[in-house]
Amino acid sequence: MSGTFITLEGGDGAGKTTQAELLEQWLEGRGLEVVRTREPGGTRLGTEVRRLLLHGGDEIGEVDVRAEALLYAADRAQHVAKVVRPALERDAVVVQDRYIDSSLAYQGAGRVLDVDEVRRISEWATGGLWPDLTILLDLDPETSSGRRRDRGGSSDRLESEAVDFHTAVRDGFRALAKADPHRFFTIDAALPVDEIHTRIVGRVSGFLTR
Template identity: 70%
Template sequence: MTGLFITVEGVDGAGKSTQAELLGSWIEQRGHELVRTREPGGTRLGVEIRKLLLHGGEELGTVDPRAEALLYAADRAQHVGAVVRPALERGAVVVQDRYIDSSLAYQGAGRVLDLADVRRISEWATGGLWPQLTVLLDLDPAVAAARREDRGGGADRLESEAAAFHAAVRAGFLELAEAFPDRYLVLDASEPADVLHAAVVAAVAPLLPR
C-alpha cells in the first residue's frame, strides 16, 4: 500500500474532530487525496452499528462488554475492507477519528476486558492493519466533560459513564502511547487548536506520500 494512515484518538471532548478537520484541509491543500472517516460509522453498516452502540435506548438493556467489543470489531472489519484499505492501496491519505486503540482503551481499560482478547479480535477484523501515526489528544476527563456539556446535544452511552470509567480510558490511552512511542504523538489537548495543529503537521509532513 502506498497511502498514509493516520488516526486521532483521545477521550470524548478532547478535540479530535477539530484536529482531524484541520489536518485534512492541510493535506488537501498539498494536492493529496484525502479520505476523512471515523469509527464507528464510516460505512452504511457502521452507521447502524453506531446507532446501537452509542444511541441505543433503554429497550436495548445493558450491553455486555464482550458484545460491545465484538460490535466495534464488526464495524471495523467492514470499514477497513470497504473504505480504509482501498484508499491506502490507491495512495490516498486516510485521516480517521478512532481505531483499534479506542477499543483497547474503552473496552479493555474501561470495561476491564482482557487487552490481548480485544487486540486479537480487532487485528483479525482488520487483517492486521495499523496506522503509521496515531495522534493522542490527552485531556483531563473532567475538562473533557465540561467541554461536552458546553457543546450541548446530550451525552451518548459512553459519554454518560462515570468519571472512574473515563479516568481508566485516559490511563489506557497513555499506557498504549508509552508502549508504542514510535507510532504515537501525544499532545496536551488543553493547548490552543492552532498550537496542536502545528505539532500535528510537523509530525505528518515527513510521512506524506511522494
C-alpha cells in the same frame, strides 16, 4: 499499499474532530487525496452499529461488555474492507477518528476486558492493519466533561459513564502510547486549537517526507 494511514485518538471532548478537519484541509492543500472517516460509523453498517451502541437506549437494553467489543470489531472489519484499504491502495491519505486503540482503551482499560484479547479480535477483523501514525490528544476527564457540557446536546452511552471510567480510558491510552512511541504522537489537548494543529502538521509533514 502505498497510502498513509493516520488515526486520531483520545477521550470524548479532546478535539479529535476539529483537528481531523484541519489536518484534512492542510493535506488537501498539498495536493493529496484525503479520505476522512471515523469509527464507528464510516460505513452504512457502521452507522447502524454506532446508533445502536451509543444511542440505542431501551431499544437494545444493557449491552454485555463482550458483545460491545465484538460489535465494534464487526464495524471495524467492514470499515477497513470497504473504506480504508481501498483508499490506501490508491495512494490516498486516510485520516480517521478512532481505530483499534479506542477499543483497547475503552473496552480493555475502561470495561476491564483483557486488552490482549481485544487486540486479537481487532487484528483478526482488520487483517492486521495498523496505522502508520496515531495522534493522541490527551486531556483530563474533568476538562473533557466541561467541553461536552459546553457544546450542548445529550451525551451518548459512553460519554455518560462515571469519571472513574473516563480516567481508566485515559490511563489506557497513555499506556498504549508509552508502549509504542514510534507510532504514537501525544499532544496536550488543553493547548489552543491552532497550536495543536501546528504541532500535528509538524509531525505529519516530517512523516510524509521520510
